[in-house]
Amino acid sequence: MKPAGYRRRERVPISKEKLAKHDKGEGIDLKAKSTRIKNKVIRQKLKKKEVVYNDTVKDTARTELLLTEDYGCLEADCGEVTVQYKQKQIVDNVDITAAAKRFTLNLEFGPYYIKYTRNGRHLVLGGRKGHVAALDWVTKKLACEINVMESIHDVSWLHIETMFAVAQKDWVFIYDNQGIELHCLKAMYKVSRLEFLPYHFLLASGSKEGYLAWLDVSIGKFVNSFNSKVGKIAVMTQNPTNAVLCVGDTKGVVSMWSPNSKNPLAKMLCHTQTVAACAVHPYGTYMATSCPDRSVKIWDIRQLAGPMHSYYVRAPVEHLSYSQTGQLAMAMGNVVEVYRLSTDEMKPYMRHRADWTVTSMQFCPYEDILGIGTTKGVSSLLIPGSGEPNFDGLESNPFQTKSQRREAEVKALLDKIQPELICLDPVAIAEVDTSTFENKIEAKKNLLYLKPKNIDFKPRRTKAKGKGGTAKVIKTKKILKELSRKETIDMLRQTDSRSDTRKTKPQKDYGILNRFLPKSNKKSN
Amino acid sequence: MSTGYLEELDDTEKDVSESHSKLLEAVSQLDKGQKVKKAERSEPTLEVSEFHLVKSGICDRDAVHVYDLAKTLGQKSHHHEITKNLQAIKRKVQVLPKPLEKPAADRIKRIVGFKNTKQELKKWNAIITRNRTAESLHFPLKQSMKLDSSTKFVKRFRLQSDLEKELAALEPQKDNIEEKSDEFSLTLKEIIMKRKEAARIRAQQSYREAKAHRQNKIKSKKFHRVQRKEKIKLQLKEFEELQKTNPEAALEKLEQLDKTRAEERMTLRHKNTGRWAKSKQIRAKYDKETRQELAQQLSVGRELTQKFKKSNDSEEEDVGDDTPMQFLASDKENPWIENVKTESEIDEFVKNYRKYWDNQNKKLESQNINSKITTENKKIDNPLKDTQPSILNGTDARVNTNSFAIQNNEKIEEAIDLNKPTISLMDFSSRDNNTNNRQPLETKNHKEYLTKVNVKNVKNKFYKKTTGNILDNNLIQSNKKIKLPKTSINNVTATSSWNVESIENINTENFKNSNVSNSEKINKLFDFMEEKIQDQIKSKLERITQNYEEIKTNKKRKSKNIEFKDDNFDGLEIQAKKQKPILDLSLNESACKNNLEVNIELEKIKQIKQHNISPVDNRSNASKVEIDPNKYINIKPKHLNTNLPIDITGGDDVLDDSEDEEERRNVVSEAFADDDVVEEFRKEKEEEVKKAQPKDIDLTLPGWGNWGGKNIKVSKRKKRRFILKMPKDLSRRDENKGDVIIFEEDNPKIKEHQVNELPYPFSSVKDYEASIRMPIGRNFVSENSHRKLIEPSVKTHMGKVIEPMNEDILVKKNDKENRKFIPKRIDKKQKIKRIKTNKQAIK
Structure with a gap:
């Protein structure tokens, strides 16, 4: 019998998907039969720890309850598509605060480059002809506006909204939000692209001469700078998950750079022509690249594999940007198109025709806004459902007060990650350096009178999630066999039939200029 | 004068005393029984005089006992009560046993003490285990729930004002009546308990003492023998258990056992050299039983002196060259060890044999004896000689009955199974001992003829036929030498009348049919058999070694499982009830092996046949292997229907410039569109792969040597x-990734920050990595879990004395004390009512 006032409190059930999302993988092997931990007391302690870990996972999954907001999207009526909605229509139909976020600045010193701060509250814009302005774009409160009287090639915020870097004609300058020049970085010479790595406090730059440089802004020291030997760096983005710089070059290769080595960490051949634009998903899962041959490809950047999707568009894409919710914006000339990824396919979501050619583009974090810099101004577009609706105040707070900002700065400095940790695998720090360890053990084995330790060197992460497995291997093998058979049959056919029948027409040879011949001609060659 | 007189008197007195003493001595010498004086009762002193030593015998005799005194009481009725009492006392009186020797007593005391202390300490196990495994401990462990009295508590914070001080002085505070500690540290109950405890320990001790005493007193040899045997058994059992659990300890134990065995070998035990054996030997000639006993003794001795066969190598050697095989003690089929037969068996055998021989004689008489047979026999004997010359040579012909059986049976496949026909012959050996000087025979033979019986003085029946002598089967008849005239090869001499026939007569008919070619066949067959058998042995050996290894590994595994059995912390884990050994290797099937060997040649031939075809296959295989998956995994590009941008040219000239630039770039890129970027990239990758491949290290010194x-x-x-070769084709991360190069650095900087040694409890990288998998920061996990994750393992309160644990902690507390204060729930309605009433009250 339960007492009268008794009410059983049950905790809210957690869905399996959420648990799986927060799960950190397999625990320590503590089964009595197979465990390698001999001491019973320690085993018991570890068991208790495992219980705490499991509870932690559950707790974190539960805290998702607090993410009350959900990003919405446009839903078209019957017979309509979302693409057809114009910005004006949207503005007419949204509330006044949202409508206020849609604006256009007509400026004279274009083409303009824009950057939002990490909390999405502030905007810095730099016109090619020396115009630099920083503003709180929500309230439209201008922080500073100056003309540096030099050509400007890129702008970037530093860790807080009181400082930003501007890549000018020769050097990179750092200004505060009042427009006062704080630093002149002469070691960053003729920079064409700037990126700020917020967790490492690194200002990264790529120059026209192919130099890459990383500056630690917390201590004012250059971490590394070297020639990447990829030619002019026109395309450079960062992978937000591992702080690796992705540099696209003229040969269609995207190379990934860390300040720790003068060789790239990896190289991917993405296109057969230059890489025109490159964007990385905020979760570090996908990378989108485009090429003047009007192709756009989506790559799995974690596995360095792909392309996952390959598309041909009608005009070459010049700029790409990923939103926090995974929408992909492409800019072709003066047209901006936003695509959504839905079940294995990219679907057009929004389309906007700007007045001028788009020269830079960025989704605003935590807002449903896509900011574009054009040749003659800056404007922000409403893209419903593009921003993350729930923000983490400890991470980045759009409504930050001054004191909060100060607090956050100190905390961020305390949590600063050393540049040595930049590598392809962001959790490599949680792994054991097995090779050194093995060497050590080997050396100990050679010592006499020392009992060799019995150690299992197998690392915890051997395969990526969902990869491998016999079934998949067999499947791929089957496919490969089939393909090879087809190919051989084709080859046989070709050798049988074409060898005697076809005759090559003698054609005029232009030597090196052959490449300028029309393609149809070439193919017949 | 007077002085002179005195002197004289003195002299005389002296003389008298001297003579007196002499007399006394003489008298005392008469009584030789008592030299030591009886102790006299005197004042108690600490010093013990040597003259007070008491001779026990006399003392007892002369002592006055109770019954002496009670005699006078008689059977009178008025003394009835007293006599009754006396009798009761007499009955009760028990002579205390003599105390044990000091070391033995001490030992027993220690053992008992240890046991009790162990038991006593066990009660702490649970609490200690709990504390050790606790995630965090708060010291002091036992937090007193008692709060300070409010005055005391207040005092801590506040200074007393002058007024207060004065007041306090005027009105002295009530002193807390402190409990005075008892004068007696223990209560009556506790004292009683203590005494009981002491009595119990004493009882335990005395019981053990008595037991030891009793056992030492036992003179029965049989008892001791049984005990010894039991001890040995126990040891063996222990050893077996140890083998399973702790091989190292088992090895030690084995060494110990070996040592004892060696010691026994050194002694003359079981060598029949003792007096007992000699006396028995005299009797042995006429008594079967004694003979048996002696033989048994000898066999025991031999068993002990036999060297153990340790490794497999020695066995292999045996197989290789036909060295005399030594009997294993464990070899049950060994006739030498087994030859001790009971009387009845022997008798029975003799009877049977007689019967059989009578029948045989009758048959023989009826048959004609052919000379042909003899010649054939000779021929048959030849192969025998080839195979086992050592046996057939010599004056004492050791005839291998097995081989005879093979010959006679003719069915050679069946002949492998020789055990049956030979068993009957085994019995001879025991019988022969009587008449002949017994020499330990070592059969020079293959191991496979395990059931070989060495029969001395065995006459072949066939030879007998030729001579025509039919020998009677008298047992006593001995040393009758029979020469076999025609068998020049085999001069088989018989020293006894024992005639052995292994096979029945029917075989003679078979022999008639057999030809000269037959012998050749047999020769071949023998060779064949030998080969086969050797093969079998090899396979067997392999199997044995494999099994051995299996067992070894199993043992290891088991030992791992049970190693920590002795832990005190039993409560932590439930032991697996059944520990099954996991066998990795599949079972060996011996039957198949022979077939396999036979088949090998066939397969070889097949292979040779196929050899011509195979290269073609290989080529096709190679082509299959060389599939580059990356060339095929390609997604067909889809077309997206995007808007076409309107060509907008900026108004300014400067903009034109940039536009132009872009256009130019486009043109150029289009121009280079079909440059083989892909091929170039692949080449680069190949180079990178080559570069990353470790090169062979050349250590050769030119001109050296x-x-x-x-x-x-x-x-x-x-x-x-001198060229150290590096492994080819080390796997790379980008191996199957297609057009991706991943540059694997030799010495990435992150290594400095990575852990490169596992901390204590971990011995596998996987486990360690799993232990640090969970982020603990506030940014990653909820606040509650964050606090739980970073909780220190030990917490102490500042300024609190941490006292050692006492036994109070073992006592289970009442639930009442632990129960927390739970506020009563107040229903909303009630609350409202109350408020209302309050309001009314205010009004």
Whole structure:
């Protein structure tokens, strides 16, 4: 019998998907039969720890309850598509605060480059002809506006909204939000692209001469700078998950750079022509690249594999940007198109025709806004459902007060990650350096009178999630066999039939200029 | 004068005393029984005089006992009560046993003490285990729930004002009546308990003492023998258990056992050299039983002196060359050890044999004896000689009955199974001992003829036929030498009347049919058999070694499982009830092996046949292997229907410039569109792969050990020895990734920050990595879990004395004390009512 006032409190059930999302993988092997931990007391302690870990996972999954907001999207009526909605229509139909976020600045010193701060509250814009302005774009409160009287090639915020870097004609300058020049970085010479790595406090730059440089802004020291030997760096983005710089070059290769080595960490051949634009998903899962041959490809950047999707568009894409919710914006000339990824396919979501050619583009974090810099101004577009609706105040707070900002700065400095940790695998720090360890053990084995330790060197992460497995291997093998058979049959056919029948027409040879011949001609060659 | 008189008197007195003493001595010498004086009762002193030593015998005799005194009481009725009492006392009186020797008593005391202390300490196990495994401990462990009295508590914080002080002085505070500690540290109950405890320990001790005493007193040899045997059994059992659990300890134990065995070998035990054995030997001639006993003794001795066969190598050697095989003690089929037969068996055998022989004689008489047979026999004997010359040679013909059986049976496949016919012959050996000087025979033979019986003085029946002598089967008849005239090869001499026939007569008919070619066949067959058998042995050996290894590994595994059995912390884990050994290797099937060996040749031939075809297959295989998956995994590009941008040219000239630039770029890129970027990239990758491949290290010194100079090739030997070869084709991360190069650095900087040694409890990388998998920061996990994750393992309160644990902690507390204060729930309605009433009250 339960007492009268008794009410059983049950905790809210957690869905399996959420648990799986927060799960950190397999625990320590503590089964009595197979465990390698001999001491019973320690085993018991570890068991208790495992219980705490499991509870932690559950707790974190539960805290998702607090993410009350959900990003919405446009839903078209019957017979309509979302693409057809114009910005004006949207503005007419949204509330006044949202409508206020849609604006256009007509400026004279274009083409303009824009950057939002990490909390999405502030905007810095730099016109090619020396115009630099920083503003709180929500309230439209201008922080500073100056003309540096030099050509400007890129702008970037530093860790807080009181400082930003501007890549000018020769050097990179750092200004505060009042427009006062704080630093002149002469070691960053003729920079064409700037990126700020917020967790490492690194200002990264790529120059026209192919130099890459990383500056630690917390201590004012250059971490590394070297020639990447990829030619002019026109395309450079960062992978937000591992702080690796992705540099696209003229040969269609995207190379990934860390300040720790003068060789790239990896190289991917993405296109057969230059890489025109490159964007990385905020979760570090996908990378989108485009090429003047009007192709756009989506790559799995974690596995360095792909392309996952390959598309041909009608005009070459010049700029790409990923939103926090995974929408992909492409800019072709003066047209901006936003695509959504839905079940294995990219679907057009929004389309906007700007007045001028788009020269830079960025989704605003935590807002449903896509900011574009054009040749003659800056404007922000409403893209419903593009921003993350729930923000983490400890991470980045759009409504930050001054004191909060100060607090956050100190905390961020305390949590600063050393540049040595930049590598392809962001959790490599949680792994054991097995090779050194093995060497050590080997050396100990050679010592006499020392009992060799019995150690299992197998690392915890051997395969990526969902990869491998016999079934998949067999499947791929089957496919490969089939393909090879087809190919051989084709080859046989070709050798049988074409060898005697076809005759090559003698054609005029232009030597090196052959490449300028029309393609149809070439193919017949 | 007077003085002179005195002197005289003195002299006389002296003389008198001297003579007196002499007399006394003489008298005392008469009584030789008592030299030591009886102790006299005197004042108690600490010093013990040597003259007070008491001779026990006399003392007892002369002592006055109770019954002496009670005698006078008689059977009178008025003394009835007293006599009754006396009798009761007499009955009760028990002579205390003599105390044990000091070391033994001490030992027993120690053992008992240890046991009790162990038991006593066990009660702490649970609490200690709990504390050790606790995630965090708060010291002091036992937090007193008692709060300070409010005055005391207040005092801590506040200074007393002058007024307060004065007041306090005027009105002295009530002193807390402190409980005075008892004068007696223990209560009556506790004292009683303590005494009981002491009594119990004493009882335990005395019981053990008594037991030891009793056992030492036992004179029965049989008892001791049984005990010894039991001890040995126990030891063996222990050893077996140890083998399973702790092989190292088992090894030690084995050594110990070996040592005892060696010690026994050194002694003359079981060698029949003792008096007992000699006396028995005299009797042995006429008594079967004694003979048996002696033989048994000897066999025991032999068993002990036999060297153990330790490794498999020795066995292999045995197989290789036909060295005399030594009997294993464990070999049950060994006739030498087994030859001790009971009387009845022997008798029975003799009876049977007689019967059989009578029948045989009758048959023989009826048959004609052919000379042909003899010649055939000779021929048959030849192969025998080939195979086992050592046996057939010599004056004492050791005839291998097995081989005879093979010959006679003719069915050679069946002949492998020789055990049956030979068993009957085994019995001879025991019988022969009587008449002949017994020499330990070592059968020079293969191991496979395990059931071989060495029969001395065995006459072949066939030879007998030729001589025509039919020998009677008298047992007593001995040393009758029979020469076999025609068998020049085999001069089989018989020293006894024992005639052995292994096979029945029917065989003679078979022999008639057999030809000269038959013998050749047999020869071949023998060779064949030998080969086969050797093969079998090899396979068997392999199997044995495999099994041995299996067992070894199993043992290891088991030992791992049980190693920590002795832990005190039993409560932590439930032991697996059944520990099954996991066998990795599949079972060996011996039957198949022979077939396999037979088949091998066939397969070889097949292979040779196929050899011509195979290269073609290989080629096709190669082509299959060389599939580059990356060339095929390609997604067909889809077309997206995007808007076409309107060509907008900026108004300004400067903009034109940039536009132009872009256009130019486009043109150029289009121009280079079909440049083989892909091929270039692949080449780069190949180069990178090659570069990353570790190169062979050449340690050769040119000219070292041979001529140096130009155009001199490095010798093969040098190449083999001094060029360290690196493994080819190390796996790379980008191996199957297609057009991706992942540059694997030799020494990435992150290594400095990575852990490169596992901390204590971990011995596998996987486990360690799993232990640090969970982020603990506030940014990653909820606040509650964050606090739980970073909780220190030990917490102490500042300024609190941490006292050692006492036994109070073992006592289970009442639930009432632990129960927390739970506020009563107040229903909303009630609350409202109350408020209302309050309001009314205010009004």
